Amino acid sequence: MNMGPDELRDRFAALTTAHVADACLRAAAPVRCAPPGVGPVVAGGRAAGRVLPTRHVGSVDIFLEAIDRAAPGDVLVVDNGGRTDEACVGDLVVLEAQAGGLAGLVVWGLHRDTVDIRAVGLPVFSLGATPTGPRRLAARPPEALRSARVGEWSVDPDDLALADEDGVLFIPAIRARELFDLAESIRDTERRQAERIRCGEPLRAQVGFGGYLAARAENTALTFRDHLRAVGGAIEE
Structure with missing residues (x-):
């Protein structure tokens, strides 16, 4: 059985993406990290939730439709192909996501309205900022609300997004408890090792x-x- 959003949030609060990535290695699960440039807009931001995928084609309506069908605690994952010539998410989308009960956003592309997004406080992870909004309007693919790509990885609602200041990691929801159990064990071992170093060993x-x-x-x-x-x-x- 998959974790509910409350259990997921509470357990991830005591972990890092690094712990869970190490757990993936130990469990022989793919380590699916967003490219290193994807980082938090709000310092200290953390998010954990089911992937809510969207593929941006130039209009905000795709985000509104995704949020309209979201469950509380989802993470909106925006696929803008890693483009660096336009922003695809601004403060209104972030505010709408917050009002819809989402846990955060992961953007494979750029954002804008940085000051206002920080004021909202909802965790947002992106490649960075640029002043210009969408520069084109393309046809919407049939899978626009079914899956999203982030770097080399394709993710969908069967995945969880975990994000902190180290970056973004995607794991299969069905394996979350197994991976979190391993991550907690790794965390505890590392903490014991760190304490022993401090004590002179x-x-x-x-x-x-x-x-x-x-x-x-x-x-x-x-x-x-x-x-x-x-x-x-x-x-x-």
Whole structure:
């Protein structure tokens, strides 16, 4: 059973996208990150929710239609093809999303009205800002409200969007509990390791780095990740 929006929000509040990305590695799930340029417009912004996909073709009506059919806690994911010659989202769309109960927006493209968007306070993640709005009006594809692309990834309502100051990560909703359980375990291990460093025990000692170097000399196929799994380290996943 998928997580509800309240459980998702509460559990992600104690995690980061980095923890969940490491969990994806450990669970052999694809690590689907938005390109590194997609970042928060509002400092400290965080969002977690079901993907509400839209494909922008030059008019705001696609966003209004998506919001009209949204469920509370959804994240509006806007596919503008990564364009950097126009903004596709402004403050009115963000206000409308907030009024519709959405958890935030992820924009594969640019926004504008930065000052007003920050005043609204709803988490928005985009490639950046430009003053100009849409510069064209194209035909609307049949899948405009069924899926969206962000970088190399296609996402749809079967996915969750997780976003914080490290960026945006997409995970299958059906695997959310499994991945969050792993992410929480990784987080707890890393916190213990960090506390031990602060108390004077170097990370090299904690993970038996000298032993790893000796073992690697005997077995050149041995990777540090294999060694970390054997000793319970979590610094790479």
